[in-house]
Amino acid sequence: NTEVRALMDIKAALDPENNFLKTWTSDGDPCSGSFEGVACNDHRKVANISLQGKGLSGRLSPAIAGLKCLSGLYLHYNSLTGEIPSEIANLTELTDLYLNVNNLSGSIPLDVGNMGNLQVLQLCCNQLKANIPAELGSLKKLSVLALQYNQLIGTVPPSLGNLIMLKRLDLSYNHLSGPIPTSIAVIPELQILDVRNNSLSGFVPAELKRLNGGFSYGNNSGLCGKGFSTLRDCSAFDDADIPTLKPFGLDTNHTTPKFLPESETLQANCSHYNCSKSSRFPAILIVVGVLVVAVTLVAAGSVAFIRCRRQKQKIGSSIETADGRFIIDQANDLYYKSSSPLGRLAYSVEWDPPADGLSSDDSSQEVLQRFRLHLEDVESATQYFSDANVLGRGNFSTVYRGVLRDGSVVAIKSINVTSCKSEEEEFVKGLKLLISLRHENLVSVRGFCCSRGRGECFLVFDFASNGNLSRYLDGSDCFLDWPTRVSIINGIAKGIQYLHEDNASKPPLLHQNMSADKILIDEKFNPLISDSGLRKILADDIIFSALKVSAAMGYLAPEYVTTGRFTDKSDVYAFGVIVLQILSGKQKLTNSARSAAESCDLKDLIDPNLSGKFSIFEAAKLAKLAAACTHELSSERPTMEMVIQELNKRSSGT
Numbered sequence: 001n002t003e004v005r006a007l008m009d010i011k012a013a014l015d016p017e018n019n020f021l022k023t024w025t026s027d028g029d030p031c032s033g034s035f036e037g038v039a040c041n042d043h044r045k046v047a048n049i050s051l052q053g054k055g056l057s058g059r060l061s062p063a064i065a066g067l068k069c070l071s072g073l074y075l076h077y078n079s080l081t082g083e084i085p086s087e088i089a090n091l092t093e094l095t096d097l098y099l100n101v102n103n104l105s106g107s108i109p110l111d112v113g114n115m116g117n118l119q120v121l122q123l124c125c126n127q128l129k130a131n132i133p134a135e136l137g138s139l140k141k142l143s144v145l146a147l148q149y150n151q152l153i154g155t156v157p158p159s160l161g162n163l164i165m166l167k168r169l170d171l172s173y174n175h176l177s178g179p180i181p182t183s184i185a186v187i188p189e190l191q192i193l194d195v196r197n198n199s200l201s202g203f204v205p206a207e208l209k210r211l212n213g214g215f216s217y218g219n220n221s222g223l224c225g226k227g228f229s230t231l232r233d234c235s236a237f238d239d240a241d242i243p244t245l246k247p248f249g250l251d252t253n254h255t256t257p258k259f260l261p262e263s264e265t266l267q268a269n270c271s272h273y274n275c276s277k278s279s280r281f282p283a284i285l286i287v288v289g290v291l292v293v294a295v296t297l298v299a300a301g302s303v304a305f306i307r308c309r310r311q312k313q314k315i316g317s318s319i320e321t322a323d324g325r326f327i328i329d330q331a332n333d334l335y336y337k338s339s340s341p342l343g344r345l346a347y348s349v350e351w352d353p354p355a356d357g358l359s360s361d362d363s364s365q366e367v368l369q370r371f372r373l374h375l376e377d378v379e380s381a382t383q384y385f386s387d388a389n390v391l392g393r394g395n396f397s398t399v400y401r402g403v404l405r406d407g408s409v410v411a412i413k414s415i416n417v418t419s420c421k422s423e424e425e426e427f428v429k430g431l432k433l434l435i436s437l438r439h440e441n442l443v444s445v446r447g448f449c450c451s452r453g454r455g456e457c458f459l460v461f462d463f464a465s466n467g468n469l470s471r472y473l474d475g476s477d478c479f480l481d482w483p484t485r486v487s488i489i490n491g492i493a494k495g496i497q498y499l500h501e502d503n504a505s506k507p508p509l510l511h512q513n514m515s516a517d518k519i520l521i522d523e524k525f526n527p528l529i530s531d532s533g534l535r536k537i538l539a540d541d542i543i544f545s546a547l548k549v550s551a552a553m554g555y556l557a558p559e560y561v562t563t564g565r566f567t568d569k570s571d572v573y574a575f576g577v578i579v580l581q582i583l584s585g586k587q588k589l590t591n592s593a594r595s596a597a598e599s600c601d602l603k604d605l606i607d608p609n610l611s612g613k614f615s616i617f618e619a620a621k622l623a624k625l626a627a628a629c630t631h632e633l634s635s636e637r638p639t640m641e642m643v644i645q646e647l648n649k650r651s652s653g654t
């Protein structure tokens with residue numbers, strides 16, 4: 001069939017070595033569920049391809065256009081190279097296109113404007129050059145347009161103002177010039193506009209004030225405007241750039257720079273203000289001229305000062321040599337040479353946020369201050385980050401065992417700055433939330449420290465002396481008796497329920513990375529869930545990579561693969577997998593474990609190392625619960641509240 005042929009072409013280009021897509025075979029059925037990451041619609045047509053974070057290093061084939069009913073294409077967080085094929089524009093049913101965090105080059109195909117159903121266009125963190133096509137303005141259903149961290153040039157097309165559903169527009173960290181079109185500023189749904197780190201200039205439309213913190217414009221020295229805290233006021237020299245004068249529709253000329261060299265701008269201003277007739281108000285003009293020169297000098301001075309300050313702040317992303325000095329240039333170089341596109345996500349502005357006195361309210365600032373530790377505390381606790389104290393190294397962090405000055409033992413998680421949220425305000429908000437989480441079955445945060453010098457943030461947790469749950473699986477020398485297993489299951493459920501619930505002190509939260517490794521065991525054999533809320537301070541790409549690990553370990557719910565969406569029921573799925581692991585005593589579950597749980601075949605399910613010392617009633621209840629939690633359909637899984645009720649019923653029934 002033609003779809004299988006298209007899929008085989010796509011596979012050959014995406015995964016030329018056949019390392020990751022072995023399940024895609026020319027004699028297979030993509031709608032049987034056997035093709036990894038492929039899901040079909042009711043008409044047995046391919047509707048979704050979800051291969052995010054799979055390590056794919058090939059290209060995207062033009063054959064993709066053969067999947068006419070595709071509505072979601074999720075290829076983010078891979079290492080794809082080459083250009084985005086223009087044939088992609090034939091996918092008129094596509095609603096979600098995620099190609100972010102790859103190494104794609106070339107331009108955004110002009111015909112993308114034909115994809116009238118597109119709602120999310122995620123192209124961030126690639127190497128796309130060229131202009132932003134004005135044709136994007138035809139995507140009337142688009143709500144997210146994310147083009148940040150590319151090398152896009154030219155001006156921002158005013159036609160983007162036609163995107164009436166647009167909620168988020170991110171153009172930051174590109175090489176864009178010219179003004180911010182007023183047409184964009186008046187999009188009714190717009191909540192986030194990020195244009196930081198470009199070369200934009202001219203008046204900032206006053207309408208953008210309504211976005212408050214949702215409008216980020218730093219590091220565009222040519223921008224000016226009234227009522228924006230860090231923008232200089234506009235002078236007469238900025239008048240020529242007034243964006244409101246530009247047409248609203250498709251701007252076919254946007255590829256040519258609209259801005260003249262400084263000398264010509266002066267002439268342009270001159271004719272604009274009708275210099276030849278200036279004798280009508282000579283005195284006023286002289287006064288205005290003096291004022292303009294003075295304002296310009298002050299503005300230029302401020303810009304130079306801000307730049308100089310920023311330059312200094314960039315030093316924060318330096319690396320330390322063995323003798324404790326910082327190598328500034330090499331560090332910046334390293335970010336750019338890094339093979340991972342994430343390397344480019346280095347902080348370029350303020351770091352050490354809580355220390356810098358943010359504009360948050362006093363009480364929450366006080367909370368941060370209360371939990372803030374000094375770098376020396378962390379250094380001495382870990383004996384200067386001695387290898388002997390390393391408990392584990394992950395993809396984005398290292399965990400050390402440490403002893404604080406008061407003698408208490410802690411675990412210290414060091415997270416690289418490039419793995420944290422790049423938006424300072426969001427990061428601090430996440431940090432506050434993380435600190436506020438308090439429950440007997442969650443690992444508590446004792447303190448934190450963000451070091452500009454080291455380019456790292458340290459989270460300090462209570463130490464769980466009995467390691468993690470994985471240590472007790474697979475017949476290792478550590479053995480858990482039946483009552484301990486039951487109480488651990490109860491504790492984990494209570495911890496997740498606390499995360500999911502909405503109460504006065506916290507919003508509902510998803511864990512998203514639950515596994516036996518993340519269940520720590522304290523000295524009384526209570527389970528403590530670690531890394532709860534951590535994703536609130538991590539960069540999206542890091543969260544995706546964690547999900548990839550989760551998938552490889554069998555904790556990721558099937559709906560994430562097909563829809564790319566994670567819900568509370570996805571956490572419930574991971575909980576069900578952990579219950580099966582505890583009951584069977586095995587890390588790796590076979591397909592038969594779930595069927596044994598479903599049919600209450602305890603003989604095949606329960607860990608033989610228990611030598612039959614378990615309650616049949618409890619085991620049967622827990623097996624049924626685990627089967628329900630790992631149901632293929634998320635709608636069939638219980639909520640955590642229902643799980644707790646079930647567990648309580650069980651204890652009152654014994």
Ligand SMILES: Nc1ncnc2c1ncn2[C@@H]1O[C@H](COP(=O)(O)OP(=O)(O)OP(=O)(O)O)[C@@H](O)[C@H]1O
Pocket residue numbers: 391392393394395396397398399410411443461462463464465467468517518520530531
């Ligand atoms: N609070 C703690 N008390 C005791 N041990 C801990 C604590 N936190 C983490 N550890 C241990 O440190 C090691 C590394 O922790 P963890 O797996 O959470 O971080 P990681 O290495 O950064 O991995 P990942 O990238 O999956 O988050 C694990 O063996 C874990 O059990």
